[in-house]
Amino acid sequence: MELTVTDLAVGRGGVPVLAGVGFTLRAGQALVLRGPNGSGKTTLLRTVAGLQLPMAGTVAGADDRIAYAAHADGLKAALTVAENLRFWASVFGQSDIAPALAAFDLEELVDRPAGRLSAGQKRRLGLARLMVTGRDVWVLDEPTVSLDAASVALFAEAVRGHLARGGAALMATHIDLGIEAETLDVSGFRAAAAEMDAADEAFL
Amino acid sequence: MRALFFRDLALALRAGGGFGLGLAFFLIVVVLVPFSVGPQSALLTQIAPGVLWLGALLACLLSLDRLLAVDWEDGALDLLATSPLPLEGIVAVKAAAHWVTTGLPLVLAAPVLGVLLNLAPSGYGVLVLSLALGTPALSMIGAFGAALTVGIKRGGLLLSLLVLPLYVPTLIFGAEAARRAAEGLDSGTPLLLLAGITLAVLAAMPFAAGAVLRVNLR
Amino acid sequence: MSLWEYANPVKFLRLSERVQPWLWWGSGICLVVGLIWGFFFTPDDFRQGSTVKIIYLHVPSALMAINAWFMMLVASLIWIVRRHHVSALAARAAAPVGIVMTLIALFTGAIWGQPMWGTWWAWDPRLTSFLILFLFYLGYVALWEAIEDPDTAADLTSILCLVGTVFAVLSRYAVLFWNQGLHQGASLSLDKEENVADVFYFPLLVCIAGFVLLFLALVLYRTGTEIRVRRTRALMARETRGAGLRAEEA
Numbered sequence: 001m002e003l004t005v006t007d008l009a010v011g012r013g014g015v016p017v018l019a020g021v022g023f024t025l026r027a028g029q030a031l032v033l034r035g036p037n038g039s040g041k042t043t044l045l046r047t048v049a050g051l052q053l054p055m056a057g058t059v060a061g062a063d064d065r066i067a068y069a070a071h072a073d074g075l076k077a078a079l080t081v082a083e084n085l086r087f088w089a090s091v092f093g094q095s096d097i098a099p100a101l102a103a104f105d106l107e108e109l110v111d112r113p114a115g116r117l118s119a120g121q122k123r124r125l126g127l128a129r130l131m132v133t134g135r136d137v138w139v140l141d142e143p144t145v146s147l148d149a150a151s152v153a154l155f156a157e158a159v160r161g162h163l164a165r166g167g168a169a170l171m172a173t174h175i176d177l178g179i180e181a182e183t184l185d186v187s188g189f190r191a192a193a194a195e196m197d198a199a200d201e202a203f204l
Numbered sequence: 205m206r207a208l209f210f211r212d213l214a215l216a217l218r219a220g221g222g223f224g225l226g227l228a229f230f231l232i233v234v235v236l237v238p239f240s241v242g243p244q245s246a247l248l249t250q251i252a253p254g255v256l257w258l259g260a261l262l263a264c265l266l267s268l269d270r271l272l273a274v275d276w277e278d279g280a281l282d283l284l285a286t287s288p289l290p291l292e293g294i295v296a297v298k299a300a301a302h303w304v305t306t307g308l309p310l311v312l313a314a315p316v317l318g319v320l321l322n323l324a325p326s327g328y329g330v331l332v333l334s335l336a337l338g339t340p341a342l343s344m345i346g347a348f349g350a351a352l353t354v355g356i357k358r359g360g361l362l363l364s365l366l367v368l369p370l371y372v373p374t375l376i377f378g379a380e381a382a383r384r385a386a387e388g389l390d391s392g393t394p395l396l397l398l399a400g401i402t403l404a405v406l407a408a409m410p411f412a413a414g415a416v417l418r419v420n421l422r
Numbered sequence: 423m424s425l426w427e428y429a430n431p432v433k434f435l436r437l438s439e440r441v442q443p444w445l446w447w448g449s450g451i452c453l454v455v456g457l458i459w460g461f462f463f464t465p466d467d468f469r470q471g472s473t474v475k476i477i478y479l480h481v482p483s484a485l486m487a488i489n490a491w492f493m494m495l496v497a498s499l500i501w502i503v504r505r506h507h508v509s510a511l512a513a514r515a516a517a518p519v520g521i522v523m524t525l526i527a528l529f530t531g532a533i534w535g536q537p538m539w540g541t542w543w544a545w546d547p548r549l550t551s552f553l554i555l556f557l558f559y560l561g562y563v564a565l566w567e568a569i570e571d572p573d574t575a576a577d578l579t580s581i582l583c584l585v586g587t588v589f590a591v592l593s594r595y596a597v598l599f600w601n602q603g604l605h606q607g608a609s610l611s612l613d614k615e616e617n618v619a620d621v622f623y624f625p626l627l628v629c630i631a632g633f634v635l636l637f638l639a640l641v642l643y644r645t646g647t648e649i650r651v652r653r654t655r656a657l658m659a660r661e662t663r664g665a666g667l668r669a670e671e672a
Contacts, residue, residue, distance in 0.1 A: 013571055015659055049286050050285075050286060051282055051285060051286065051421055051422070052421075052422045053422060064288060066286060067286070068282065068283065068286045069283075070279060070282065071279070072277075072278055072279025072280075072282070073278070073279060074275070074278050074279040074280030074281075074282070074283045074284075075278065075280075076211070076215055076278075076280070078214070078215055078218040078219050079211070079214065079215070079218075083211075083214070086207075087207050087208075087211045088283070088287075090206075090207035091207055091208065091284070091287045091288070091289060092287055092288060093288065129283075133287075348585065352565065352578055352581075352582060353565075353568070355569070355574075356568050356569065359568070362561075362564055362565065362568050365557075365560060365561045365564055366561040366564070366565060366582065368557070369554060369557040369558050369561060369586070369589065369590075369593075370585070370586070370589045372554055372589070372592075372593040372596065372597075373589065373592040373593050373595075373596040376593075376596040376597065376599070376600045377596060377599075380599070380600060394599070397596075397599070401592065409585075412581055412584075412585050415581055416577075416578055416581050419574055419577040419578055419581075420574070420578070422574070
């Protein structure tokens, strides 16, 4: 398994943000994206996850392989922790939610409605969702927001386990997780001013 | 797909918005009609099929703006889009859940409200039948409208403006069938046309809605 | 040299500016000639008297109201298939013109209907269909206005236009089924027997030509405006990005 990104250009609202991005992600490997706020990390992750189209370049090996997690966890306040997880498991054709509950220390909260969880607990549930997707490539946008130190350690452990099982992870994060990971600084790929959207170019 | 359907049902039940509000709205509309046109039973009998159809249609419209917007706001729609489910299927399933939580109760409540409006006895069967045939189309067309306006803040009013013209054929055939039956005429033709429209909408509209949703997620 | 070259906004603008004066003058001349001819040099109808002369406004505007939607449909299809921005902008530009044409048709219809049928408005299939068409136009324009990103707006309105077309046709037949109506038969048809008499027919053709040219001129003019708006946006975007980079270098 290999995720290859070649000469990728991504944009927001028709304005190119990054251009010429390229990397390869192999099984068992983690890649951390770095760069200041607004540098295009989220846009890049969304493009890799297939939520938006690249302006140029290709993302190969991503079809039906990616589990995406962003700032919004997509949790339903009226459903319990277990129901939320079980829903996502069955959407992805899986059934076992026990390992995910254990990995993120959610076992005592299974019957609590997600609406009554704290911000950190919600985040843990949102990350536990990754484990029930059965997908190899985790694409994570700021996964540690609102997690305390102990929860960050749980998360790092989960990522390590995922990598050991032959998975891969691509994430944008500012804190050091203590995982062996390569880093990619996206600010080096900033789209130059001259590179306008081809469509807008036609209007000049 | 089944999981999504049952999740939507569970959410509608627990949040209390689905079943209750649509039905209550339908009841209120029907109760207000005699206040606005007067209590003469002959007049009410005459307009009952149309009022019931219009009331059901408006009640159906009421909850549409939350159909996709909730999942859009909390990020679930993004996550669903990266899942193995096709967007077309997601929209169709959500429309089906909307029908079960909103359309079906309206169909079942319509005869009771028919009594309030002094509906002719011959009209009850066809009224229920026409609503049962027509409301699935209302939910599916509404899901298309919801997909169009999902990214727009305060899109509710726009949604009504876009969806109501699309409801015209369904309303005409549905209300016509109910009216003809209430007057003791044969209502076979409008019922068949209504069923035809519903089938065509169910077959084709998920693709339009899926395409629109894909554009909005981009 | 193919037609698609004019999908380039700059080339389109250049051509449209060359053509526009001809269209404006052509439509002006046709409308003045047609309307004067129609109003003052045709006999009164033996049944309808002089009220019949409103057809010189009513029929062409009704025709253009439908054709404007048809043009939007074609432009939307071109946008969906070939993604030419000019096409999407032309569809956007045509919609308000179509709305005005629909309104003219509805109002002149009401003015005509009052002496003929004794009522300003009747739920006749044709009138009703036009009212529904008007609602479709409103929804289409409202959707364009509500969405910020121009490409998203173009995609969504194109799909709405396609779906709307299907439902507009459905509504037309539903309305026919619902009420058979009092409107007279079509004023124009390929079947010569059904046509209005020749004395009314020729000035009517001139008026229709005038309306077609007017519609084309208005759509080209408005498309040009939309293109310039997009161009301003593109220039401003380039300017801010350029300024940002220069600040970084300094």
